[in-house]
Amino acid sequence: MDALPAVNEHRGGTPDLAAFMDQVRRDVPAHCILTGADQTRAYECDGLPLYRELPRLVFLPENEAQVVAVLKACRDHRVPVVPRGAGTGLSGGAMPHAEGAVVSLAKLNRILRLDPRRCTAVVGPGVRNLAISEAAAAYGLYYAPDPSSQIACSIGGNVAENAGGVHCLKYGQTVHNVLRVRVVTIDGEIVELGSEAPDAPGLNLLQAFIGSEGMLGLATEVTVRLIPRPRSARVVMASFPSVELAGEAVTRIIADGIIPAGLELMDRRAVNMVEPFVHADYDLDAEAILLCESDGTPEEVAEEIVRVEALMREVGATRLQVSASEEERLKFWAGRKNAFPAAGRISPDFYCMDGTIPRRHLGAVLGEIADMERQFGMRCSNVFHAGDGNLHPLILYDANRPGEVERAEAFGAAILELCIRMGGTITGEHGVGIEKINQMCAQFTREELDAFSAVKRAFDPHGLLNPLKVIPTLARCAEHGKMHVHRGEMPFPDLPRF
Amino acid sequence: MDATLSNFSEQVARARATGRPLVVRGGGTRLFYGSPLPPEDSFDWLDMSGYSGVVHYEPTELVLTARAGTPLAEIETLLASRGQMLAFEPPRFGPADTFGGCVATGLSGPRRMASGPLSDFVLGCRLLNADGKVLHFGGEVMKNVAGYDVSRLLAGSLGALGPLLEISIKVAPRPRCEATCMLDLDEQSALAACLDWRAKPIPVSATAWMTDPNGAGGRLSVRLSGNESAVRDGMSAIGGERLAEADAGAFWRNLRDQTHDAFRARPLWRVTLPAGAPPLAQGTLLDEWGGSLRWLDGATDAAALRARVRAMGGFACLYRRDGIPDEVPTFDPLAPALLEIHQRLKREFDPDAIFNRGRTYPEF
Structure with a gap:
């Protein structure tokens, strides 16, 4: 498979849009087609506005037959096409192609x-x-x-x-x-x-x-x-004097055979960022807050909560609070769910990262991120899906200050590469999109990237669907100066693993 | 590169040079599954059984990584020592079973109705590609969306895109409590009861309906798994007679390992259907997964059975074909556009078609 060129670069020059439009208009009504910049501007980026491109055309098909017609025309005229949902993506996956069309599926909403x-x-x-x-x-x-x-x-x-x-x-x-x-x-x-x-x-x-x-x-x-829907759900909110101890509490809970419905960790900076915004009565002196949700029958929940509380206390939780009502449960969650809007209130701009790490390295990773704050001269608060190792550092910056955008991006890239070194991944749930395409060169070998291209070709032989995303070209990896680094041996070979 | 891996690479290079295909095998216990093997003198074995060993087990992160040739029993014993298990309850066909064979065939057992299929648990893998190179996809973390999910694509692929060398899998805690109830019900009532429980928070982890040997309507066995109070509540909601613990253990093991009498029929059809499908009224031996999995006896008119099952939104696999000619396909035919994607994938990953040629579909 490595003999073939990567298909992810759309080839073949500027498509003939006039002929393309003639074909599309046969099947797609005018009110489903946006052309002028005043109409297409709203589609120039998704939830990651760092990456923008004005599309030539936007289609809003109202049924499957129109989707078929648009894609056939794109195939016939070699027009790149970028699909779009609600535009809330956080990795620039829906960033348009300069020579292509956006297909929004928003109208297929039944x-x-x-x-x-x-x-x-x-x-x-x-x-x-x-x-x-x-x-x-x-x-x-x-x-x-x-x-x-x-x-x-x-x-x-x-x-x-x-x-x-x-x-x-x-x-x-x-x-x-x-x-x-x-x-x-x-x-x-x-x-x-x-x-x-x-x-x-x-x-x-x-x-x-x-x-x-x-x-x-x-x-x-x-x-x-x-x-x-489970008949009942309650949350334990616990304060810990260090993130390591909060991580240890998670380890003990899972070792005890409990799979909590939710298990979320916030560091001190994140807690202090969200509390003025949501008034959830978070402990502002804790180094870390752990939210652990149990769901099931009321009796089942009560039993699990007792065990969770005991385990947290054993590890050294300094304050424990169990939600006494559904209203209080939602209040406890409000801070975690509103971490991003809260960041928007205290900082002109923020950049949300999405790495995943083996949880046992949490303390080391947060320590290194703290060092990076000094190195890049920017603040970063951390929320963590503790159960599955998915870390969301929020880098706070001000795009109006010269150089801060570039510095925030460099900070983010450094965090992602740290996740790879720790045996994790550059994205847990936000996707690679255009944002993390350079880090793909560090996480995967050329042969592995070729295998992704092979899957791509099997579905899309002409490379027209969302081109330039996810799979970096060889040239891009060479230019970015990244060679695949970690393969062949485990990172941190001296760490105990059993 | 490890000497065993170098040997594999050499075998792959030789196969490509000579055009003589390879059939991947672990312990050989699952070779019955899939399309019939080609004539014995037309291929070479790629034997993974020597590539064995648990590479990494992190109970508190719910992940285990092992080489393809690791005995399945070794993995399950190790997990049990830490109160954990493979949640999809894979069948064991004998001591020679390997982890790689388990993942490559993708077969799940009774608990699948609650846990999800084997592929849901695959987190990462290493694949030997047609150039003899080792490729790594996914990893050991629960959430990972970097690149396409090739690891899950390979789960249940029957080696069509190349041999799995190593797999990382999500493991689960054993339930704190289990109990089995038995109810005397005919098939239709049993299916209706299972459908009813599905929409309620009752922790059903396995069901099995069988005709009653005494000629009565039939018997539904239901296993509940969870913590003590949830199982107790579930039992009172379901009713019926409780089966003694030792008998229940043996019963579900026999179903998991397909050693129960119901699996002796030849040919044996494995039919999967959407929830709520009515009785097939046609040689049904055993219904599992709340009625979504049905084991059928005897039907030799494959085309008629397939047409019927397809009309109900399901699939019919000729699971044990003894006596049925090789021309009858093992799996339902794929729609033309879907088959084309499969063929392109095969050409991309295995351009000379040296890996498990025809083991899934004759076309690739």
């Missing part, structure tokens, strides 16, 4: 079928994540993955990014909760990946498609699994 007996919902890709749970609530069911942006983000975008949330450890990410995706390929063919019946024959293309960042096809229908 819940097509909700089957409370089989516990499934079939929804259009433009349906908002939270809207699924809202529709299912009447039946005592919900859709488990809950990214913080769930009031706005769409299920199509969740599929593209394999979105997670704060309940992943127990209930999984998007990849664990989607049963079937109906996909339009760049050739305008419709394929069904997965099924409501278990173990669809053939290769596991469904799970390879989930998290493929709009580079393999466009989803026009998604079947999700709904689960019964």
